[in-house]
Amino acid sequence: xxxxxxxxxxxxxxxxxxxxxxxxxxxxxxxxxxxxxxxxxxxxxxxxxxxxxxxxxxxxxxxxxxxxxxxxxxxxxxxxxxxxxxxxxxxxxxxxxxxxxxxxxxxxxxxxxxxxxxxxxxxxxxxxxxxxxxxxxxxxxxxxxxxxxxxxxxxxxxxxxxxxxxxxxxxxxxxxxxxxxxxxxxxxxxxxxxxxxxxxxxxxxxxxxxxxxxxxxxxxxxxxxxxxxxxxxxxxxxxxxxxxxxxxxxxxxxxxxxxxxxxxxxxxxxxxxxxxxxxxxxxxxxxxxxxxxxxxxxxxxxxxxxxxxxxxxxxxxxxxxxxxxxxxxxxx
Amino acid sequence: xxxxxxxxxxxxxxxxxxxxxxxxxxxxxxxxxxxxxxxxxxxxxxxxxxxxxxxxxxxxxxxxxxxxxxxxxxxxxxxxxxxxxxxxxxxxxxxxxxxxxxxxxxxxxxxxxxxxxxxxxxxxxxxxxxxxxxxxxxxxxxxxxxxxxxxxxxxxxxxxxxxxxxxxxxxxxxxxxxxxxxxxxxxxxxxxxxxxxxxxxxxxxxxxxxxxxxxxxxxxxxxxxxxxxxxxxxxxxxxxxxxxxxxxxxxxxxxxxxxxxxxxxxxxxxxxxxxxxxxxxxxxxxxxxxxxxxxxxxxxxxxx
Numbered sequence: 001x002x003x004x005x006x007x008x009x010x011x012x013x014x015x016x017x018x019x020x021x022x023x024x025x026x027x028x029x030x031x032x033x034x035x036x037x038x039x040x041x042x043x044x045x046x047x048x049x050x051x052x053x054x055x056x057x058x059x060x061x062x063x064x065x066x067x068x069x070x071x072x073x074x075x076x077x078x079x080x081x082x083x084x085x086x087x088x089x090x091x092x093x094x095x096x097x098x099x100x101x102x103x104x105x106x107x108x109x110x111x112x113x114x115x116x117x118x119x120x121x122x123x124x125x126x127x128x129x130x131x132x133x134x135x136x137x138x139x140x141x142x143x144x145x146x147x148x149x150x151x152x153x154x155x156x157x158x159x160x161x162x163x164x165x166x167x168x169x170x171x172x173x174x175x176x177x178x179x180x181x182x183x184x185x186x187x188x189x190x191x192x193x194x195x196x197x198x199x200x201x202x203x204x205x206x207x208x209x210x211x212x213x214x215x216x217x218x219x220x221x222x223x224x225x226x227x228x229x230x231x232x233x234x235x236x237x238x239x240x241x242x243x244x245x246x247x248x249x250x251x252x253x254x255x256x257x258x259x260x261x262x263x264x265x266x267x268x269x270x271x272x273x274x275x276x277x278x279x280x281x282x283x284x285x286x287x288x289x290x291x292x293x294x295x296x297x298x299x300x301x302x303x304x305x306x307x308x309x310x311x312x313x314x315x316x317x318x319x320x321x322x323x324x325x326x327x328x329x330x331x332x
Numbered sequence: 333x334x335x336x337x338x339x340x341x342x343x344x345x346x347x348x349x350x351x352x353x354x355x356x357x358x359x360x361x362x363x364x365x366x367x368x369x370x371x372x373x374x375x376x377x378x379x380x381x382x383x384x385x386x387x388x389x390x391x392x393x394x395x396x397x398x399x400x401x402x403x404x405x406x407x408x409x410x411x412x413x414x415x416x417x418x419x420x421x422x423x424x425x426x427x428x429x430x431x432x433x434x435x436x437x438x439x440x441x442x443x444x445x446x447x448x449x450x451x452x453x454x455x456x457x458x459x460x461x462x463x464x465x466x467x468x469x470x471x472x473x474x475x476x477x478x479x480x481x482x483x484x485x486x487x488x489x490x491x492x493x494x495x496x497x498x499x500x501x502x503x504x505x506x507x508x509x510x511x512x513x514x515x516x517x518x519x520x521x522x523x524x525x526x527x528x529x530x531x532x533x534x535x536x537x538x539x540x541x542x543x544x545x546x547x548x549x550x551x552x553x554x555x556x557x558x559x560x561x562x563x564x565x566x567x568x569x570x571x572x573x574x575x576x577x578x579x580x581x582x583x584x585x586x587x588x589x590x591x592x593x594x595x596x597x598x599x600x601x602x603x604x605x606x607x608x609x610x611x612x613x614x615x616x617x618x619x620x621x622x623x624x625x626x627x628x629x630x631x632x633x634x635x636x
Contacts, residue, residue, distance in 0.1 A: 029555035055588040172580030
């Protein structure tokens with residue numbers, strides 16, 4: 001079977017993202033019709049309908065798009081950079097650590113005094129986790145070391161978040177561990193877009209600049225170094241880029257797993273395993289998957305506030321098992 | 333009285349017998365008259381422990397001095413108890429079987445769903461436990477008040493309380509404003525719908541409840557966009573002030589909710605006034621009623 005031309009693949013993915021984005025704007029618990037929704041979206045007068053579109057549905061769709069891009073892109077970069085098929089912000093504990101940072105900023109009241117503390121704390125948590133993982137895995141970190149380190153970071157950060165939430169004098173806090181572990185886009189507002197968006201964009205730019213160096217890195221770090229790749233700079237960009245984008249994303253929507261794992265794996269054969277081609281495709285794919293999940297959350301259980309991570313894990317966890325099975329077979 | 337003690341018309345020889353008979357008759361009468369009462373009210377409980385914030389409040393209102401020994405710790409939380417100021421007079425309990433066992437109560441009153449494990453243990457240990465279902469209508473409230481009165485041997489007080497409640501409800505119904513909708517909107521976007529005490533209070537104030545209009549039973553989530561599109565005339569606000577923030581209260585700062593607050597009138601109904609059934613429900617209904625009149629007063633000039 002001939003592979004799709006790369007440009008066609010990108011066009012198809014873009015179309016998919018556009019369709020899911022528009023669908024996300026049209027689906028909601030109220031019976032605001034499709035035509036009314038569009039009318040409200042493009043009319044200049046401030047009606048109640050336009051308020052629903054701009055203040056409730058648009059931030060949700062925009063955050064879904066941006067967080068999908070973040071997860072897809074960071075998953076692809078981490079897999080290329082660590083040269084490990086299981087690397088992903090969720091599995092490596094980066095998301096949990098970012099959630100811990102955000103939990104600390106939010107429930108102590110710090111982010112109420114200084115709103116930027118929320119994404120910055122998420123970023124700091126993610127940064128610490130990436131550094132820790134990198135140190136644990138070493139230059140040629142094997143799959144096992146990396147995953148073990150990830151499990152440890154993830155368990156520790158999750159336990160600390162739970163502790164903080166349980167100690168909070170607010171009786172609702174303890175129940176919110178679900179949000180931080182599984183993520184949700186429900187009733188997020190433009191405030192969250194403005195808080196997290198700039199950090200995510202800066203992160204994307206850093207990660208995207210790694211496209212070419214990652215191609216060279218497929219030859220191995222030593223070979224890459226002799227070909228003029230500054231491995232230290234590459235590492236710094238990967239670490240900061242992941243921390244900035246994932247940290248900011250998690251701090252406003254909680255940790256959403258498996259998107260960063262599944263999407264690059266599905267798309268890799270379609271782009272011929274070339275990192276520089278995988279990155280844009282994976283970013284778009286991540287956005288499409290996240291927007292679709294967020295639509296399904298609203299369709300399957302309207303009014304129940306089903307968490308996003310439930311859906312992504314339902315698809316992602318079996319995929320993960322299949323990956324494990326395949327890698328075991330290859331080792332034999 | 334019966335004709336048991338009919339006047340003695342018999343002559344002297346029968347006098348002694350008659351006197352004896354009459355005495356017996358009086359004793360029998362006294363027994364017949366008081367016996368059922370002594371069974372019921374001979375021993376009103378002296379060491380009553382309440383384990384539920386709702387039974388706490390009814391018990392505090394109805395018990396005789398010294399009769400009520402302990403109430404739940406929630407009874408002194410102004411966020412959930414309308415009688416928080418009175419609660420510190422009683423020993424607090426936390427719904428633990430052990431602490432209640434040590435209090436040696438002769439009556440434990442609790443809610444149907446309160447700490448069920450502890451309650452069933454107390455029942456196993458032989459304590460008298462009376463469970464109260466939570467109220468979803470004013471009929472339930474009346475029933476619970478009367479039942480609490482009977483259990484505590486305070487029937488008269490209970491009847492008076494029901495009378496006060498009914499008088500208050502009648503007064504509210506007498507000058508209600510028609511066709512206004514109110515939305516209750518709490519942490520995590522929760523609202524109350526059909527078959528809830530809040531709904532009963534809202535109806536008592538002459539208003540209709542958005543929660544039941546959109547088909548919510550009991551309580552459930554009211555999505556923010558449904559609230560915005562429905563744009564009720566009144567929104568109840570009881571923004572809780574906890575010592576620390578949580579995501580559950582982020583819905584109150586959402587720009588779309590703020591826009592609703594700009595258009596609708598807010599009625600600050602303290603949650604404690606309609607979590608549980610009791611005469612304090614009238615306070616909640618009165619606040620809603622006043623808000624409705626304020627909305628109607630604002631409307632009139634624009635109608636002309």
